[in-house]
Amino acid sequence: MKKIFLNFILLFLVILILFIFVLSTIGVETDKFNKFITSKASETQNISLELNTIKFKIDPEKLSLFLETQNPNINYRNVIIPAKSIKVYIDFLSILKSKPKIKKTNLVLDELDIKELNKLSSLIKPSNFKNILNNNIKQGKLISEIDIFLSDQGKFDDFIARGEIKNLQVEFSNEINLNRTNLSFFADKNDILIKNIFGNFNQIKISEGDIKLNFDSGIKLSSNFNSKINLNKEKLKKYLKFSNKFNFIEIINTLNADLNNIVSINLDDTYKVENYKYKISGKVKELGVELDKSFKNSLINEEIKNFYFSDLEIQSIFSPKNIDLQGTGKYSTNYSNFYQINFKNIFKDDSTNLKLDFEYGNNFEIDLINYKKKDSKAKISLDLRSNKSEFFINKLNFDEGNNSFKINGLKFKNNSFLTFNKIKVLTTNNDFYIQNGKKILIKGSKFDATNLAKFLSNKSKENIFKKISSSIEIDFKNVKAPLSEKLENFKLIGEIKKGEFIKISSKGDFGGNNFLDISMKKDKNTNKRYLEIYSDLTRPLLTEYSFFNGLSGGKLFFTSIMDAEKSISKLKIENFKVLNAPGVIQLLSLADLGGLVDLAEGEGLSFDLLEIDMEKENNFLKLNEVLALGPSMSVLMDGYQDENGLTSVRGTLVPAKTLNKMISKIPVIGNIVIPKEIGEGLFGVSFKMKGPKGNIKTTINPIRTLTPRFIQKIIDKNKTTK
Numbered sequence: 001m002k003k004i005f006l007n008f009i010l011l012f013l014v015i016l017i018l019f020i021f022v023l024s025t026i027g028v029e030t031d032k033f034n035k036f037i038t039s040k041a042s043e044t045q046n047i048s049l050e051l052n053t054i055k056f057k058i059d060p061e062k063l064s065l066f067l068e069t070q071n072p073n074i075n076y077r078n079v080i081i082p083a084k085s086i087k088v089y090i091d092f093l094s095i096l097k098s099k100p101k102i103k104k105t106n107l108v109l110d111e112l113d114i115k116e117l118n119k120l121s122s123l124i125k126p127s128n129f130k131n132i133l134n135n136n137i138k139q140g141k142l143i144s145e146i147d148i149f150l151s152d153q154g155k156f157d158d159f160i161a162r163g164e165i166k167n168l169q170v171e172f173s174n175e176i177n178l179n180r181t182n183l184s185f186f187a188d189k190n191d192i193l194i195k196n197i198f199g200n201f202n203q204i205k206i207s208e209g210d211i212k213l214n215f216d217s218g219i220k221l222s223s224n225f226n227s228k229i230n231l232n233k234e235k236l237k238k239y240l241k242f243s244n245k246f247n248f249i250e251i252i253n254t255l256n257a258d259l260n261n262i263v264s265i266n267l268d269d270t271y272k273v274e275n276y277k278y279k280i281s282g283k284v285k286e287l288g289v290e291l292d293k294s295f296k297n298s299l300i301n302e303e304i305k306n307f308y309f310s311d312l313e314i315q316s317i318f319s320p321k322n323i324d325l326q327g328t329g330k331y332s333t334n335y336s337n338f339y340q341i342n343f344k345n346i347f348k349d350d351s352t353n354l355k356l357d358f359e360y361g362n363n364f365e366i367d368l369i370n371y372k373k374k375d376s377k378a379k380i381s382l383d384l385r386s387n388k389s390e391f392f393i394n395k396l397n398f399d400e401g402n403n404s405f406k407i408n409g410l411k412f413k414n415n416s417f418l419t420f421n422k423i424k425v426l427t428t429n430n431d432f433y434i435q436n437g438k439k440i441l442i443k444g445s446k447f448d449a450t451n452l453a454k455f456l457s458n459k460s461k462e463n464i465f466k467k468i469s470s471s472i473e474i475d476f477k478n479v480k481a482p483l484s485e486k487l488e489n490f491k492l493i494g495e496i497k498k499g500e501f502i503k504i505s506s507k508g509d510f511g512g513n514n515f516l517d518i519s520m521k522k523d524k525n526t527n528k529r530y531l532e533i534y535s536d537l538t539r540p541l542l543t544e545y546s547f548f549n550g551l552s553g554g555k556l557f558f559t560s561i562m563d564a565e566k567s568i569s570k571l572k573i574e575n576f577k578v579l580n581a582p583g584v585i586q587l588l589s590l591a592d593l594g595g596l597v598d599l600a601e602g603e604g605l606s607f608d609l610l611e612i613d614m615e616k617e618n619n620f621l622k623l624n625e626v627l628a629l630g631p632s633m634s635v636l637m638d639g640y641q642d643e644n645g646l647t648s649v650r651g652t653l654v655p656a657k658t659l660n661k662m663i664s665k666i667p668v669i670g671n672i673v674i675p676k677e678i679g680e681g682l683f684g685v686s687f688k689m690k691g692p693k694g695n696i697k698t699t700i701n702p703i704r705t706l707t708p709r710f711i712q713k714i715i716d717k718n719k720t721t722k
Contacts, residue, residue: 082110105148114140114165139169144185161187168199176202183209190215197225204229218274219267229257233290254288254308277319284312284329301363308332309341323347337361339377351387356380370448370480371427373400389414403427409436417465417499429480439471440496448480449487453543465499472496474506481540485510494520502529510537526563533558538573550579566617573610605632619643626651637687645693653685 068088074081087106114137144163151157168181181199185192197209209225233253259282266275287309296303312329326344339359346353360380364373378400385392393410409421423434425444432444472494479487492506504520514536522529535541538556542548554576560569607630615622621641626649628635637651686701 082112084108084110102150104150107146107148109142109144109146109163112142112144114142114168136170136172137168138171139167140181141166158189159187161185181206201227203231218269219265219271221263221265221267223261223263225261227257227259227261229255229259231255251289251292252287253290253306254286255284256286257284258282259284259314275320277317280314280316280318282314284309284314284327286310287312299364299366301365302334304333304362306334308335310338321349331358333362351385353385354382356382367451367454369425369427369430370450371403371430373403376400412464413467415462415464416467418467432476436470439473442472442474443476445477446480447476447478450480450482453482453541463499465496468499469497470495479508481510482543483539485537485540487516487540490516492518500529504531510535510540529562531558531560531562538576552577552579566615568615569612570614571610571612574608576607576610578605578607606630623649639689646691647693647696648688648690650688651686653687 068085070085072083072086074083085106085108087108088102089104089106090102142163142165144161146162147160149158149160162185164182164184166182168178168183170178170181172178178199178201181197183194183197183199185194187193192211192213194209194211197206197211199206205228207226207228209223211221211223214220231254259280262277262279264277265273268274289307289309291305291307294303294305308331310330310332312327312331314325314327316326317324324344324346328342329340330338331341332338339361341358342356343358344355358380360378361376363375364378365371378398380399381395381397383394383396385394391412393407396405396407396410398405404424404426406422406424407420408423409419410423411418411420420434420436422436425432427448429446429448430444431446432442435441435443472492474490474492474494476490477488479490481487487508487510490506490508492504494501494505495503501520502522504518506516506518508516510516515534516536517534518532520529520531533541533556535556538548538551538554541556542551551573554573557572557574558569560567607628610626610628612626613624615624620643623637623639623641626635626637626639634654635651637649639647639649639651641647687698688700689696689698691697
């Protein structure tokens with residue numbers, strides 16, 4: 001009995017295994033469920049379903065019973081769905097109750113031409129995706145499998161779609177397209193995952209890409225893909241036509257890069273972008289930038305027309321309110337030598353924070369301190385912040401050999417200088433610092449003022465220091481003045497208001513008992529400033545004025561009354577000589593006074609006095625009177641120089657006394673023509689000088705009777721000097 005029971009169990013197991021094998025492979029044909037399945041399908045509008053042979057099978061992996069049919073005819077909204085097979089999973093207990101329930105339907109589709117999906121576009125949202133499907137997708141093959149899950153009540157509950165797209169081609173414009181693209185996908189009711197994206201976006205090769213879409217609340221899109229870019233200027237122009245938001249592409253002429261891209265975008269229920277973030281990292285092998293306008297200023301000698309970057313490792317993040325750009329690599333200007341560069345630039349709302357470290361090889365000069373960098377490599381470190389109106393340099397360091405500049409806390413607002421913390425300068429001829437506290441302190445052992453006069457004469461019309469009001473103290477042990485003169489122990493105490501000195505008291509020592517004194521005070525009632533300068537040496541103060549070329553020796557005294565619109569000044573120089581002065585020699589040569597020319601080439605022309613009365617208003621300089629008295633010659637002239645540099649001067653020159661003395665010795669006539677008490681002669685040279693700078697033309701009338709005005713001037717000045 002026991003043996004029979006065991007055999008029965010064994011036979012049952014064999015039959016069960018055989019039954020399971022048949023159900024899991026061949027299946028059992030049945031038509032019992034045909035009507036049931038078609039009726040369920042008809043409950044969904046616009047679907048027509050025709051079934052062939054149905055087989056009852058089992059899925060051993062999932063231990064589920066299902067019905068399978070091959071090559072069914074599915075028509076949805078008059079579109080034939082090329083189905084390879086349909087599997088309908090049935091609840092086993094519902095079969096026993098003769099009320100079968102469908103748990104899941106599996107639909108395997110044949111290869112589908114994506115253009116056929118155009119017929120289904122009316123059901124697709126958002127509308128912009130529908131537009132792409134109808135107008136932009138030109139080619140592609142879709143292979144997919146769909147699982148549809150139903151609730152206990154037979155209602156749609158969820159779905160899972162998986163598959164791949166081959167040879168996708170999308171045209172966004174005539175010149176922008178996506179082609180030869182392959183990908184696989186997985187989707188359910190809440191998510192779409194697209195993987196293994198490989199393709200070409202114009203000349204941009206995309207590889208190892210993925211896209212994830214989540215529909216729980218609005219739409220959340222995230223993507224990760226690699227891109228290989230190799231574009232020239234002509235190819236880059238195509239992207240300008242695609243979007244006018246990227247006008248910066250216009251200045252790029254070469255781009256070769258391997259990049260990893262991570263994108264996340266959040267859209268609301270109306271498909272409006274709420275937030276986004278775009279991360280880029282990788283290597284920019286080549287990047288050429290051609291500037292719209294070449295760059296050159298007073299500091300940089302070379303005109304910069306382009307930048308070229310090489311082997312640039314970058315990491316960047318773009319978001320609605322923030323842009324973070326950072327990189328390290330090499331750069332060159334005008335396709336010259338390459339130098340190292342590191343940068344980090346953060347744009348947040350309307351502000352920018354830039355940190356930049358780079359090597360600099362071009363020539364560079366600062367006229368104010370007579371510093372010139374030539375054929376050497378410098379290192380520059382910059383940390384700055386800026387917004388719409390303010391520009392703040394936290395730190396700026398410049399190092400080149402033994403030369404360095406360090407600036408901290410420099411602040412501008414609306415192109416006006418606001419404040420600073422400290423500036424330190426160390427060069428071959430300079431060693432000083434500028435400290436801003438309760439007062440501005442400028443102190444050091446060396447200062448090169450060789451070009452200071454040129455810097456002051458080229459003063460800009462706009463006062464960028466108009467926000468500065470402070471007391472100031474300057475203390476230099478040694479000052480290198482023009483023409484190799486040296487000024488020691490220069491000290492200045494003063495006050496600055498709205499970027500201009502209103503009070504000065506200073507003194508310096510040229511050596512040899514020669515001094516420089518400068519003073520300024522302001523009248524509180526009239527707001528006029530009174531400036532006085534006294535110097536035992538004249539040349540260091542006059543080197544930048546061509547009018548005084550060749551002047552040597554003498555003592556200088558300068559006074560000026562200044563207000564906001566106008567200045568009235570007087571310059572007086574006593575006991576000086578003129579050596580090799582081109583303008584004077586030309587004038588004398590035209591007068592055919594050879595002896596004076598010889599004198600100018602030798603010991604020089606001596607003068608007892610030079611006085612210049614002048615007015616300046618809106619860059620128009622009026623010379624009311626220029627008077628020079630000397631034993632060899634005397635000059636009286638007036639004129640002007642306009643804002644464009646046009647000079648016009650006219651005057652009278654009286655030759656040497658010896659010439660007039662010869663005339664005065666003629667009996668009777670000499671006593672009448674040359675009054676002995678005057679002794680300065682009656683004959684002279686009338687001249688006019690006019691023209692732009694560097695091209696002034698001179699005309700003369702060699703013989704002329706002197707005017708009583710000139711004679712009286714000479715008499716008055718002779719009395720004064722005696």
